[in-house]
Amino acid sequence: MARIRVQEADFDLGAETAALLAGRADIGGLGAFIGTVRGDVGGRALAALHLEHYPAMTEAAMAAIAAEAERRFALAGCTLIHRVGRLVPGAQIVLVLAASAHRQAALDASSFLIDWLKTDAPFWKREEFTDGESRWVEARDSDTAAKARWAG
Amino acid sequence: MARIRVQEADFDLGAETAALLAGRADIGGLGAFIGTVRGDVGGRALAALHLEHYPAMTEAAMAAIAAEAERRFALAGCTLIHRVGRLVPGAQIVLVLAASAHRQAALDASSFLIDWLKTDAPFWKREEFTDGESRWVEARDSDTAAKARWAG
């Protein structure tokens, strides 16, 4: 039921939302999250983020996360899109949509989906700074803590 | 800083999001909520929802809610749009957008904004059923409870 995509191309929030809601009168709320590239990392100017992934595993891992959300929340549908490749500041990185008859399920599911994507989908970010330096982003304890809120 | 609108016309999620993100490289996450009209209320077929409001007060109340969100969360911007008039099943009712440098603030603020809109903005819904009957929606304890989570 979930729509899952990994792509270099940008995505269109309005079109994705319209596709999820089209012809449905059983949906009362839609929660969404979009992650975007910030132009500043700790005071250093970013030229771009490079998103690498594990192609054979990525969509299956995202589908498993969506299935877990559908098991936990009364969802009418959800959409997960994650971009890969070189993304400049201001660019969209990731889209999460969760639709439900009830707003709380829609909001909780969209939080759940982005928290789990951060810890359970095989993507890696490399930061390219305007001074030419480049470094891999380190996983943050706060992401593991955010996922741990959903334990049980 | 917040964009606040009350209108009969529909709104465009993609356009509103683009307007909020345009030219900004300080945003890392955007949380959104859209409320839509369900076609079924406890097994009865709905013909339409009628949204009434208190024009002289509505935008000021919405601005106060947005200001409270900006006080509590590190927001780069937010948008609140609420429709009024007759809305058929599937129609969009309300839009909340909250943008921040960090995803948790964006997600928390979008939840906060819709919870407070439900309890602190002067809108009233009347349900028009397909059998011709009509009734005012009663406020729900669960909405008051949802707002109470944000106490303090």
Next chain:
Amino acid sequence: MNGGGGAVRVLYFAWLRERAGTGEETITLPGDETTIAALIALLSAQSPGHAAAFALRTSVRAAVNQVFAGPDTKVRPGDEVAFFPPVTGG
């Protein structure tokens, strides 16, 4: 201020409007100042519709000059007072 009272604009919304049979009316206060609770008592005596509008007191909310108000909130000539059920937007 003078002691002769003055006009207050009263608005009704949702089912309070339907029961009162009007969305807006002007009421002359007996004095310079009253409260929401006292104004409700005054309005309830206007007509059976008004009495019905205010019968379920726990379901009636109020605003004075577009700000949510309680039973003890002061009302003065020139104010705009609105009565309505608990809100159900969003």
Next chain:
Amino acid sequence: MNGGGGAVRVLYFAWLRERAGTGEETITLPGDETTIAALIALLSAQSPGHAAAFALRTSVRAAVNQVFAGPDTKVRPGDEVAFFPPVTGG
């Protein structure tokens, strides 16, 4: 199964790929079955780059046949094994 071992496809991602100096290689197992921990020991001996890739063991994650795996997860001929840092998508 035969007792002569067999080939395992090994993938590296992010900085493990850069340190190992390759994104993909095929390794012949000494027997019919091993574990992620034993495979890491075997791979670390391949080159200084490999040793550097696996030096920070607490920062190395693994998957066997596209499913997250732990140090004791079994690896058999024909499997696809991937090594990478903790994920940072989203």
